[in-house]
Amino acid sequence: MPRRNRLIIPEVPLHIIQRGNNRLPCFFVQADYLVYLDLLRIAAEQASCSVHAYVLMTNHIHLLISPESCSSPAVMMKSLGERYVQYVNRRHQRIGTLWQGRYRSCLVQDEKYFFVCQRYIELNPVRAGMVAHPLDYRWSSYQANAYGEADNIVKPHALYSALGAEQSERECNYRALFQEEMPQAMLEQVRKATNGNAVLGSEEFIAQMAIASATDVMPRRQGRHRD
Template identity: 50%
Template sequence: MSYGEFPSWRLPRLYLPGCAQHVIQRGNNRAACFYEKADYKAYLSFLKDAAEKYRVAIHAFVLMTNHVHLLVTPSDEKGISRMMQAQGRKYVQYFNFTHGRTGTLWEGRYKSTLVDAENYLLTVYRYIELNPVRAGMVVHASEYPWSSYQGNALGKPVQLLTPHPIYSRLGSTEVERESAYRALFRGRMPERDLAAIREATNKAWVLGDERFKGQIEAKTGRRAAPLGRGGDRKSAAFREVKNQ
């Protein structure tokens, strides 16, 4: 387990080999990081190379105009950070050269959270691939070309993707899995799920049930969720949470 590098006022990232993570990478000052079709293709190509090099399995993704969501599982504690650094560098070089610009492109610190696979993994799949729908860019996830829905739900070849074991349990054949997966997208996501995913990812908490959070706390020695309202409001821990 590794915490990774982090400013003293922020919670450290958690890296547990074999544990899924939801990762968000944003454009600097929310500026666009994709201008045209070739940009999306270049990003996915660089991401694939970096994921293979650092042995990170990518289960779901969506490339929005000014940010990216990934659902990944690392093989070791440094895989995700190395992957993000490698593809980030290459894409910035490509983007600046192609569009005649200079300077940074990405927000300095990508955000991530550990995901309780048994209880939340498919919810995060759905959250990621429904981003274009929530943004009003398309009516249905199938209409957006730059997400893993094309592979997970429609069976289109996406070399970047590695099915998570939870996804594989959806059916005994590819057709059965894709049909069961599409069924998950009927109706809207509950607001409580949206809120839970956003809070956990943006604040570096753990996304899972109490048992899972307890397991993560035992392994890492770091709190997996904010203190309840009954906590000591004068403690350093409370001040840390308040300032998130």
């Protein structure tokens, strides 16, 4: 079966997941996480991608980005992946591939599904049983989004900015999103969309994106919130 074409629309959020080869670790010591984050910052800036959320797990990573152009995500992930593999192989005296094929991704509809996806990403360590609360996990964007901790990678989406007039209000309202447990059906919807390089959103949005994919015509964005 031919693999699904990756659908990218400028400024529409994109959830990305990349796994270690055979689901083996891709981070081995604390320095690896720090190097990856620095390379992510550089690659995102060079490729014109805004990173809204991230988490680095032991054997995979999640990113939520808004690309400036259709080519931006591929440029970012290629640069990031190659540079990090070079570092790991040199640092840990290993050879061969580190990543399991191409990264997977899905378009994310604004409003409801944007925050669903952002919560899905930052709650990953909790679901994995690594910590009791996302605040306890160092290698994610939760501290920046929920408590305003300095992070030179995270760039708030317009929807995040709309959570409140002041930063303290935005952080408080963001933390409130995590007080309710995500339904299992919603978790499965995120997983299915991302693993299938599909679309996460309402039925109407999914249908619109299916038409865009089939005709190779990108629809213009509607209802975008700007600062």
